[in-house]
Structures are given as C-alpha cells and as structure tokens.
Amino acid sequence: MSSKNQLIFLEAPxxxxxxxxxxxxxxxxxxxxxxxxxxxxxxxPNDSEWKICPVCEGSGKMDAEVTIKWKPSKTEKK
Ligand SMILES: [Zn+2]
Known part of the structure; x- marks a missing residue:
C-alpha cells in the first residue's frame, strides 16, 4: 500500500x-x-476540468504524524 516504508523503533524515554x-x-x-x-x-465523465485532490490538497503527498504516549507499566511485581 505504501510506496515508502519507515520503521519506528520504540525506546522508553x-x-x-x-x-x-x-x-x-x-x-x-x-x-x-x-x-x-x-x-x-x-x-x-464529461467534465474535463482539473480538480485539485481534496485529500492532499494538491500537493500529491501526505505527512504522517505519530504520537507515542509513554506511561509506567501496570504489571504487578511479584
Ligand atoms: Zn492527493
């Protein structure tokens, strides 16, 4: 699906x-x-006017914003 693949490596802050x-x-x-x-x-189909893409607003590209929330682990200690 994506033409560009990126991996996110998670490391606790x-x-x-x-x-x-x-x-x-x-x-x-x-x-x-x-x-x-x-x-x-x-x-x-007869409309031959150039339409600006409503998704990327004419840029042809999209930016992905990823938010990662870190929180203390709730796993019980034994
Ligand atoms: Zn587009």
Missing part, C-alpha cells in the same frame, strides 16, 4: 511520562496517485 511526536513526510497520496489532482469528476 529517559525521564518517563513523555509524549513523543514523530512526523514522517512525503508519502505519496493514494487518492490522486501523487498527481495532486485529477481530470474531471468521477460522477460526471
């Missing part, structure tokens, strides 16, 4: 209680196949 934000940019928009738009409307 030194001071705990943190939220991490990871941004992964430049993933190809699947709605317009990276073109930033398409000719015509899918519901009216």
């Amino acid at each position: 030194l001071y705990g209680g943190l939220e991490e934000h990871i941004v992964s940019r430049g993933h190809r928009c699947l709605y317009c196949y990276g073109e930033g738009g398409f000719l015509g409307d899918r519901s009216s």
Whole structure:
C-alpha cells in the first residue's frame, strides 16, 4: 500500500511520562496517485476540468504524524 516504508523503533524515554511526536513526510497520496489532482469528476465523465485532490490538497503527498504516549507499566511485581 505504501510506496515508502519507515520503521519506528520504540525506546522508553529517559525521564518517563513523555509524549513523543514523530512526523514522517512525503508519502505519496493514494487518492490522486501523487498527481495532486485529477481530470474531471468521477460522477460526471464529461467534465474535463482539473480538480485539485481534496485529500492532499494538491500537493500529491501526505505527512504522517505519530504520537507515542509513554506511561509506567501496570504489571504487578511479584
Ligand atoms: Zn492527493
């Protein structure tokens, strides 16, 4: 599905209680196949006007924002 694959390696933060934000940019928009738009409307085939992709807003690319929340483990100690 993705044309660009990235892995996130999880490592607990030194001071705990943190939220991490990871941004992964430049993933190809699947709605317009990276073109930033398409000719015509899918519901009216005779329309030949260039339409800006509503998903990527014409950029052809999407950014992924991943938020990781760290919290103390609740596993009981024995
Ligand atoms: Zn798009």
